Amino acid sequence: MANAEILSIGTELLLGEVLDTNSKFFATELAKLGIDCYYRVTVGDNKDRIKASLKQAFDRSDIILTSGGLGPTADDLTTECVAEFLNLPMVMDAEVLKEIEKLFAERNLSMPETNKKQAMRPRGAGVLPNPSGTAPGILWIVPTEVLASAGVVDPQRKRAILTFPGVPSELVNMWNQSGAAFIADNFLTGAIFSIELKHYGIGESALAEKYSALLDGNSPTVAPYAGQGECRLRVAAKAATMEEARALVMPVAQEIRRESGWLCYGQDDDTLESVVGQLLIQHNLTLSVAESCTGGLVSKRLTDIGGSSAYIKLNAVTYANEAKLKLLGVSEGLLDKHGAVSDECARAMAEGIARLSGTEIGLSITGIAGPTGGTPDKPVGTVYLGLFSNGQLATKRLNLGTKLNRQEIRFRTSSAALNMVRLHLLSRNFVVQ
Amino acid sequence: MANAEILSIGTELLLGEVLDTNSKFFATELAKLGIDCYYRVTVGDNKDRIKASLKQAFDRSDIILTSGGLGPTADDLTTECVAEFLNLPMVMDAEVLKEIEKLFAERNLSMPETNKKQAMRPRGAGVLPNPSGTAPGILWIVPTEVLASAGVVDPQRKRAILTFPGVPSELVNMWNQSGAAFIADNFLTGAIFSIELKHYGIGESALAEKYSALLDGNSPTVAPYAGQGECRLRVAAKAATMEEARALVMPVAQEIRRESGWLCYGQDDDTLESVVGQLLIQHNLTLSVAESCTGGLVSKRLTDIGGSSAYIKLNAVTYANEAKLKLLGVSEGLLDKHGAVSDECARAMAEGIARLSGTEIGLSITGIAGPTGGTPDKPVGTVYLGLFSNGQLATKRLNLGTKLNRQEIRFRTSSAALNMVRLHLLSRNFVVQ
Numbered sequence: 108m109a110n111a112e113i114l115s116i117g118t119e120l121l122l123g124e125v126l127d128t129n130s131k132f133f134a135t136e137l138a139k140l141g142i143d144c145y146y147r148v149t150v151g152d153n154k155d156r157i158k159a160s161l162k163q164a165f166d167r168s169d170i171i172l173t174s175g176g177l178g179p180t181a182d183d184l185t186t187e188c189v190a191e192f193l194n195l196p197m198v199m200d201a202e203v204l205k206e207i208e209k210l211f212a213e214r215n216l217s218m219p220e221t222n223k224k225q226a227m228r229p230r231g232a233g234v235l236p237n238p239s240g241t242a243p244g245i246l247w248i249v250p251t252e253v254l255a256s257a258g259v260v261d262p263q264r265k266r267a268i269l270t271f272p273g274v275p276s277e278l279v280n281m282w283n284q285s286g287a288a289f290i291a292d293n294f295l296t297g298a299i300f301s302i303e304l305k306h307y308g309i310g311e312s313a314l315a316e317k318y319s320a321l322l323d324g325n326s327p328t329v330a331p332y333a334g335q336g337e338c339r340l341r342v343a344a345k346a347a348t349m350e351e352a353r354a355l356v357m358p359v360a361q362e363i364r365r366e367s368g369w370l371c372y373g374q375d376d377d378t379l380e381s382v383v384g385q386l387l388i389q390h391n392l393t394l395s396v397a398e399s400c401t402g403g404l405v406s407k408r409l410t411d412i413g414g415s416s417a418y419i420k421l422n423a424v425t426y427a428n429e430a431k432l433k434l435l436g437v438s439e440g441l442l443d444k445h446g447a448v449s450d451e452c453a454r455a456m457a458e459g460i461a462r463l464s465g466t467e468i469g470l471s472i473t474g475i476a477g478p479t480g481g482t483p484d485k486p487v488g489t490v491y492l493g494l495f496s497n498g499q500l501a502t503k504r505l506n507l508g509t510k511l512n513r514q515e516i517r518f519r520t521s522s523a524a525l526n527m528v529r530l531h532l533l534s535r536n537f538v539v540q
Numbered sequence: 541m542a543n544a545e546i547l548s549i550g551t552e553l554l555l556g557e558v559l560d561t562n563s564k565f566f567a568t569e570l571a572k573l574g575i576d577c578y579y580r581v582t583v584g585d586n587k588d589r590i591k592a593s594l595k596q597a598f599d600r601s602d603i604i605l606t607s608g609g610l611g612p613t614a615d616d617l618t619t620e621c622v623a624e625f626l627n628l629p630m631v632m633d634a635e636v637l638k639e640i641e642k643l644f645a646e647r648n649l650s651m652p653e654t655n656k657k658q659a660m661r662p663r664g665a666g667v668l669p670n671p672s673g674t675a676p677g678i679l680w681i682v683p684t685e686v687l688a689s690a691g692v693v694d695p696q697r698k699r700a701i702l703t704f705p706g707v708p709s710e711l712v713n714m715w716n717q718s719g720a721a722f723i724a725d726n727f728l729t730g731a732i733f734s735i736e737l738k739h740y741g742i743g744e745s746a747l748a749e750k751y752s753a754l755l756d757g758n759s760p761t762v763a764p765y766a767g768q769g770e771c772r773l774r775v776a777a778k779a780a781t782m783e784e785a786r787a788l789v790m791p792v793a794q795e796i797r798r799e800s801g802w803l804c805y806g807q808d809d810d811t812l813e814s815v816v817g818q819l820l821i822q823h824n825l826t827l828s829v830a831e832s833c834t835g836g837l838v839s840k841r842l843t844d845i846g847g848s849s850a851y852i853k854l855n856a857v858t859y860a861n862e863a864k865l866k867l868l869g870v871s872e873g874l875l876d877k878h879g880a881v882s883d884e885c886a887r888a889m890a891e892g893i894a895r896l897s898g899t900e901i902g903l904s905i906t907g908i909a910g911p912t913g914g915t916p917d918k919p920v921g922t923v924y925l926g927l928f929s930n931g932q933l934a935t936k937r938l939n940l941g942t943k944l945n946r947q948e949i950r951f952r953t954s955s956a957a958l959n960m961v962r963l964h965l966l967s968r969n970f971v972v973q
Contacts (some may be wrong), residue, residue: 121577123568124765128559130582135556144554145589147582149563156578332557402843403836406857410835413911413946421863423856424839430854430897464863478846513846 109265109294110143112168114160116175116185117273118151129174129271129278136282140291141299141345142170152182154191161192165249165268166260170290175273177242179221185270189245190229193257197227203234207241235269235285240277244270246289267293300352301343302360302374307336307526309370314338318363327356329363336519369533372526379525380408386532387418387468394528395464396422397435397456399447399473400490404521421464425456435459448473448485450502453493461495468531469495472524474505476516490520492527503527542698542727543576545601547593549608549618550706551584562607562704562711569715573724574732574778575603585615587624594625598682598701599693603723608706610675612654618703622678623662626690630660636667640674668702668718673710677703679722700726733785734776735793735807740769740959742803747771751796760789762796769952802966805959812958813841819965820851820901827961828897829855830868830889832880832906833923837954854897858889868892881906881918883935886926894928901964902928905957907938909949923953925960936960 113133119125130147137144146168150156157176164171176185190197204226211218225242228234231253235246246269254262269286271278291298306314311333315322318340321329327344340363344355364371373382387394396405406422409415423434428447431437437455445451453471461469474490481487488507493500505523507516546566552558563580570577579601583589590609597604609618623630637659644651658675661667664686668679679702687695702719704711724731739747744766748755751773754762760777773796777788797804806815820827829838839855842848856867861880864870870888878884886904894902907923914920921940926933938956940949 115580121567121580122571123564123566126559126561126564131556131559133556134554138555145584145586146593147548147554149580151578153578160579398836401840402848402852403831403839403855403857406836407834407840410857410859411947411950415835416859419835419857420860421856421858421867422836423854424836424843424852425854426843426849427853434854434896463867514844517844 108141108143109169110145111137111170111172111290112164113144113147114164114171114173115147115149115273116152116157116173117149118153118182120149120175121151128275129273132275132279132282133172133174136287137172139299139301139343140287140295141343142290142294152176152184154184154188157184157188158192161188162257162259165192165254165257165266169264169266170294171266171268172286173268173270174278175271177225177244177270177272179219179224179241183224186228186245189232189268189270193229193249193253195229195231195253198230199223200226200228200234203228203243206243210241235271235281235289237272237277237281238284239280240272240274242272242277244272244281246285248293265293297345297347298349298352299343299345300349300356301341302356304340304342304360304363304367304371305373305375305377306338306340306367306370307372307379307522307529309338309367311338314340317366321359321363324359327359329359336522369530372529378408379522379529381412383409383525383528383532384412384415384418386529390532390535392468392532393418393420393464393466394468394470395420395460395466396524397431397460397469397471398422398424399426399431399456399471400476401472401474401517401521401524402426404517405470405472405524408521408525420466423460423463431456431459434463436462446485448475448489448491450491450493450504453491453502454495454500455493457493457495457500467496468528469493470524470528471495472520474516474520476513476520478513488516490516490523492520492524494527494531496531501527501531541574541576542602543578544570544603544605544723545597546577546580547597547604547606548580548582549585549590549606550582551586551615553582553608554584561708562706565708565712565715566605566607569720570605572732572734572776573720573728574776575723575727585609585617587617587621590617590621591625594621595690595692598625598687598690598699602697602699603727604699604701605719606701606703607711608704610658610677610703610705612652612657612674616657619661619678622665622701622703626662626682626686628662628664628686631663632656633659633661633667636661636676639676643674668704668714668722670705670710670714671717672713673705673707675705675710677705677714679718681726698726730778730780731782731785732776732778733782733789734774735789737773737775737793737796737800737804738806738808738810739771739773739800739803740805740812740955742771742800744771747773750799754792754796757792760792762792769955802963805962811841812955812962814845816842816958816961816965817845817848817851819962823965823968825901825965826851826853826897826899827901827903828853828893828899829957830864830893830902830904831855831857832859832864832889832904833909834905834907834950834954834957835859837950838903838905838957841954841958853899856893856896864889864892867896869895879918881908881922881924883924883926883937886924886935887928887933888926890926890928890933900929901961902926903957903961904928905953907949907953909946909953911946921949923949923956925953925957927960927964929964934960934964 232245232247235244237243332339346352425431436459456471457469471493477487490505492503665678665680668677670676765772779785858864869892889904890902904926910920923938925936
């Protein structure tokens with residue numbers, strides 16, 4: 108089985124100015140294809156170190172993916188270094204040059220002389236098209252005689268190099284349009300199909316225990332991943348064709364969805380906010396939110412979804428007590444007796460925002476995100492959620508503990524609130540887990 | 541001058557399950573100390589590959605920082621690999637064991653046998669304390685004879701190894717409390733002082749041009765960095781003492797602040813939202829926000845700041861036209877004539893939210909975040925901001941173009957809105973750039 112190595116090129120990475128999301132993208136994509144990745148290496152814009160890293164990668168790996176260093180300036184060295192390491196002259200690709208000139212012409216700009224460099228590549232190397240930028244990459248099964256002349260260990264073994272620019276959006280486009288298929292065609296004998304089942308309301312170890320029998324399985328493989336108060340189960344299989352791989356995955360995925368029930372909120376690109384949106388549209392319902400400690404985060408997440416204006420009309424951030432009184436009709440007596448962080452206040456806020464906005468469902472959040480404001484009874488991390496629907500009210504108290512910081516408490520609270528709406532929409536009843 | 545290498549250990553990194561923020565943290569911190577970092581390498585939980593990477597790092601670098609692989613389970617291999625590579629036996633550290641046992645006792649748990657492993661280290665290695673977790677690391681100037689016996693190239697040269705757990709918060713604590721000082725004491729002959737001056741409203745190339753003379757300087761060095769619609773200028777100097785380094789940086793930093801004027805909104809940890817908060821407190825003013833296309837993001841950013849309840853009382857997300865009518869008193873005639881995405885609507889919303897919330901200042905945002913909803917006159921990325929204060933109104937139109945996606949348009953809009961408030965608070969007049 109072929110393995111891959113990821114080489115990130117750019118001094119800005121070694122200075123910590125940029126977070127390397129490209130390597131994570133490649134790693135995820137390689138895992139999806141079932142190709143092992145044993146090494147990720149980062150070097151700066153330095154010829155000797157880039158060439159030494161290329162040598163090492165060619166010696167020990169089959170597929171080399173590089174990012175960065177394809178720009179028009181003097182410190183963009185990747186293509187040159189590939190050519191020098193492989194003992195090949197650089198040649199101008201007239202087709203690519205035309206493409207670059209066209210791009211500039213379309214923008215009514217004249218092409219700077221330096222951009223010509225982006226049309227050069229090692230003699231014989233294939234072109235990896237870049238539909239969204241000026242710099243194409245290399246996409247190439249390097250011939251055995253070239254590997255041998257460069258002194259690569261075991262030159263008979265098949266080696267590929269693919270070079271990408273450092274701009275994440277261009278890199279992703281190039282991978283999706285050409286890179287992934289090139290690797291699959293040249294290195295995979297079969298196809299991989301996978302589904303991620305997203306869970307909320309169950310921890311990673313509980314999920315692993317629940318599905319321990321499946322986790323030992325091999326085809327499909329099932330693996331749990333945790334992150335930000337959520338958990339994912341990835342079900343993946345490899346087979347001769349995509350249809351066969353899919354046929355291995357689907358029954359297990361369906362079994363997990365059945366078994367997990369409402370603990371599984373969706374799959375792959377689904378988010379709590381997108382699922383809540385779909386359910387609202389499906390039931391033709393609208394939602395409003397009154398937030399205190401989350402300060403607008405729940406509203407922000409709901410409106411991250413394009414088309415959310417179908418179900419979001421008016422949300423309020425009632426940070427001060429007076430705002431809760433004035434806008435939501437929370438009574439002064441209630442606040443005096445129970446305080447703003449209370450079950451009673453959450454109820455009044457949820458009903459108040461639904462009435463104000465004229466939505467079928469009202470959601471409220473009131474709590475203490477810290478770092479100050481905690482009391483022995485209600486320490487930092489105490490949050491009350493309220494839900495109003497069909498004239499009925501439900502509440503939930505969260506105790507998020509003292510280990511999370513302000514941002515984490517706010518984010519986890521927003522997820523719990525979205526999940527409360529989701530469970531209500533699924534049940535159309537006040538089943539709140 | 542000493543150089544460093546960063547080694548990230550963990551199969552989860554090679555599978556793309558985790559984004560490697562630790563390497564970026566180390567890279568940033570090393571740059572602050574003025575220590576060059578030439579390589580970052582990532583390997584999985586595999587003994588042979590970890591040892592091969594350690595060998596390579598010791599051969600070519602002076603300081604080796606590792607993260608990951610210090611846990612109690614069988615796939616946590618870092619300490620073992622360091623011992624094996626250096627031909628040293630593992631010894632139990634009774635002090636460290638006591639610390640770990642104490643931690644468990646405090647939580648009323650009995651210590652699992654596997655955790656004993658975390659008290660083991662290569663004979664002679666120093667301990668890097670972990671104040672917030674069970675796994676301490678190694679912090680060690682490796683003796684010449686140990687380097688020689690391990691076959692390290694040039695064993696006379698001073699080498700240090702520091703091992704950190706993969707948990708980012710523990711790693712950061714350990715670096716701040718012990719790691720940074722250890723490296724400074726052992727490898728720096730002087731001190732580094734730096735300031736980052738944060739700019740809004742000027743692009744990276746314009747900033748570089750404005751300060752081109754300073755960018756050529758050497759002591760202090762001045763370098764521009766761009767990110768998410770903002771720009772930073774880092775001013776740094778190295779000298780025998782911190783006082784001397786500071787004395788080199790401060791006059792230049794002050795000159796830049798003077799020259800940049802309001803284009804420079806703060807330094808180091810300042811954010812637009814924290815600076816707006818400070819100005820509001822300073823002037824004893826309160827702010828309210830009515831958001832349409834940003835959907836709560838501006839409110840979320842303002843309330844990210846602990847203590848923001850001093851100036852934030854009531855914000856509204858008026859997503860639907862009816863919400864703008866009902867809550868903010870925007871007239872139906874205005875919406876019919878000009879539409880919700882208009883200068884006129886932004887004015888009415890800003891005044892409406894200030895009156896509703898009873899705050900001195902009202903801010904409004906209405907626009908088209910996409911992906912749909914654009915027209916030839918008002919394409920996606922068209923946004924109007926409104927500001928009401930002292931009975932006066934100002935507006936600003938943003939044209940964010942078609943290249944940004946929905947999330948980017950929303951984020952840049954939120955920054956422009958916060959900056960509009962900032963400029964108003966600085967001028968107490970309607971100077972809007």
